[in-house]
Amino acid sequence: MSRVKSEDERQYLENVFDKLGFTKENGQLLADTLVDADLRGISSHGIQRLDWYRRMIKDGTIVPTREPKVVRELPGTVLVDANQNMGQIAANLAMDKVIEKAKKVGVGIGVVKNSNHFGIAGYYARKALRAGLVGIALTNTRPLVLPTNATQAFLGSNAFAFGFPASPHPFMFDGATSTVASGKIQLADKKGEKLPGQWVVNKDRQLVNDPREAEDILARAAFSDTQIGGGLLTLGGTDVENSNYKGMGNSIVVELLTGILAQGSISADTVRGKHDFSQFVFAFDPSFFGDPDKLKADATAMLNRIRNLKHVPGKTIWVPGDREYKNLANNQKQGVNIDDKTYEEISQIGQELGVNVPAKI
């Protein structure tokens, strides 16, 4: 694990995206989403994705020179074609349009089709927050998750982000609808730890605690047409008694609002052919419902009451967003963490493209 200055990471990424054929503006946006994730401690969606992005550019899945475009609009809705470029660029456009709509008619929704990975979902919810709105962003992904009672993966570890104004930082719920994102398993592997919870099962729906075995199951499910069975569990874990079908429900809701509405691939079909992802963004203007300062103060008061509830001695009640804003404050000072494998990857990419690699600090 090393640390680099986030400004150096940003400069490196902008240079790399420039060399890869993105426009300056698009490259800056892509860099910003990855740096933002790393600053917030969401390393799974930070610079460690670069190598994968680059491979998708090489194989033609991502076409950096194309621009996303608005297919059609109503006063409250927009359909955006990502035109096979990165999801960040199209989702950013879709959220810009949705923000405009919410400012005019009170609410807006947008669907992005022909898209790719779009970084952290929270990035777009925060864009709405900066405009004084409430924001939601969803994406489907690769098929990693088993429905209740199933022994093969089908659903994406689909992401859901929701931001609501609060102090000293917004309420920011941002994560996979599955029990964990697959990045957590890679992290356990890097640390040499067993998987601590009900995260992954094998083809017999038996719990897998070895991270290597789990990674193998997920890699086969996510990237090949020849599943060996097993995958990530839905929120609720192994047992119907713990209502794991509700976790399945949440994942299916995202599939319907992304792949189905966009008439693109559902997560299960991203392993073949087009490899396209789809996104859904949503924003509304809270000031329609009440004085925004009052709403913000009310939300803050509720979240503070949650933080201060009676709790298990020695434990902390973290409200969604608390950890990432704490990471953000720390990492803005001390730089962002980059694991050794990723540092090696970005060094090689830098060498190939003639771009200075961020120095370790």
Added chain:
Amino acid sequence: MSRVKSEDERQYLENVFDKLGFTKENGQLLADTLVDADLRGISSHGIQRLDWYRRMIKDGTIVPTREPKVVRELPGTVLVDANQNMGQIAANLAMDKVIEKAKKVGVGIGVVKNSNHFGIAGYYARKALRAGLVGIALTNTRPLVLPTNATQAFLGSNAFAFGFPASPHPFMFDGATSTVASGKIQLADKKGEKLPGQWVVNKDRQLVNDPREAEDILARAAFSDTQIGGGLLTLGGTDVENSNYKGMGNSIVVELLTGILAQGSISADTVRGKHDFSQFVFAFDPSFFGDPDKLKADATAMLNRIRNLKHVPGKTIWVPGDREYKNLANNQKQGVNIDDKTYEEISQIGQELGVNVPAKI
């Protein structure tokens, strides 16, 4: 447990609501929501709520003679004041307005304030479906749910319903954001069974398997100012390792979109003073994004693939909605189930008000 004809249940309820001072139209709506729940096998939200509704009318929490009204509107948004009448009446009005908006600008959202219990959330999502739209409905409730690491209840077992067109019946995800709704615990008690999953913990966050003990904890949390600690667990159960903070996140999202946006009580504060609930409804027109028949066929194909995935031998993969539409088909023929305690309650209410009680069949 007895069965009665659903037509008899409906007639009884309409007569009771008439005697209680509701208008004919509002009484019919209230009856329809309760019969609908019983037909779908969601008995927790059916006629068994009548006794509670009646007590709230007696103590002035519900005022049957008032009409809900639209406070203000934009092309995409509406704020409705339930005017302290039942949530069903106001949420029905809000969803009607939202459907109109979605037909015009593509999308609509509505918030209901000064409200009460609104029956099953799915009822309003289905209203959107019948108009050819995608529908969502949310409500906050009484404080029953402990945030991660907390030892006292604070969040509601807030409901989330989502409906999307599909064949032979819509995708219908409708339930509490907590692991289970409290009705499941009462059901276990009636059957004399131990609680099978990670549902309820005591003041030390230790699992409670005795339904009576669990009911006592929840009754104190939900209806009094003197909590004894403990409550329902969020989806994800007892352990942080199983990401129970995601279940907490889902519940807080609903709190923000209901009690906070409506500037009413958050779930934690419904135990004192106003006892008001708040609701959020949302609909959009899928035909903006593509041919509605194609979207419906695509959704159906995905759901059928889920139902037919490889699975644990002897188990069935139920897609959200499958069970309730199966119940609906059966109960339309064979009548609805009413447990003995509820039958006793409705008999007494019938006697008091001079209304014929539905005969057992």
